[in-house]
Amino acid sequence: MAMEWEQKTLISELNQGKELAKQLVNHLNPSSSHETRECLIEKILSSYEKALSMINWGACVEEPKSTINNLESPSFFAITSPICEGYDQDSKHKDVYKKRKTLPRWTEQVKVCSGTGLEGPLDDGYSWRKYGQKDILGANFPRGYYRCTHRHSQGCLATKQVQRCDEDPTIFEVNYRGRHTCSQASHLNVASASVKENKRKFQPQQQSQEIVFNYGGGLKSEDMETREDDIFPSFSFPSTPIGSDNADNNIFSESIMLENNFMGSFSPTFISPATSESNLFSLSPRHMNSYGLGHNVQTSESDLTDIISAPTSVANSPIGNLDFSLDKVDIDPNFPFDNPEFFS
């Protein structure tokens, strides 16, 4: 099963490479800028890298390190590095039964292609609100702290930290925490959204759908102690506008999912993200929208203190993960999470 998805997403990835290459061809004329071309090339490389690493990985989660090494190669477009700030899991499993507020966490390195109009702060398709900035030891650049704009209106707990690399200032390291539970009203003409909606903490309708679905198998771990915060975000989807109307009860028809994530990943020409500007080639790493569903499930449920990072190579293809995760979910509750070795 998982394999099928893997294959599909793999194909998607390769198709992306192809499309990007076509675009590149169109930009070979003198009027196009260097940067544009370079940017495209990087994307192409990134796409192929992902495809390759997918192949290497198969469906299973393995040592992230291998990927890192692979990705360490010159092409650094939107690569994610795995994971978790260190915690060695071996020795730490002691009384960590009660998981802290550990939200799913993953980092992404984004290279900004200058000359394409997009510089500095990247737009990943979500709206963020900066709530802090701090100088970090040993780092030359300060780290910016962002949270989802809809934190209060919708209780979306997603946050991110952005810091630019010391070595290569064109690279930003973005550290995401928590999944978006908000329904991003880009330009979708939501009937309900028309109103100001102040006091409402939750939007029963929209959210419930997701939750129901997501909740489905999983939640419920031995101790309900786990705050919903932990779990919710990890389960929820990006709930893209597209699906809003035609999503019959159908579990987000897979085709749609595929499409979203396929297109959403990063081919600007296909869709121009409603939210992000329409720069020709703004890299809008939307793909990270749908990260580690499966992993989050796994990890958030676990008593581990930290996340095992999500296989970044599959980042683009939540679908595969989804399938995977669902399976997992069924099993989850009974799964012996107290067994640390499982994760190592």
Place this chain on the structure above:
DNA sequence: CCAATTTGACCACG
């Protein structure tokens, strides 16, 4: 006028 950013204070954790 509202909403987003800035920035120093505050706080939790190791």
Place this chain on the structure above:
DNA sequence: CGTGGTCAAATTGG
């Protein structure tokens, strides 16, 4: 006690 993360008042921008 230093460091990283968050809060919130002040400020800026639209």
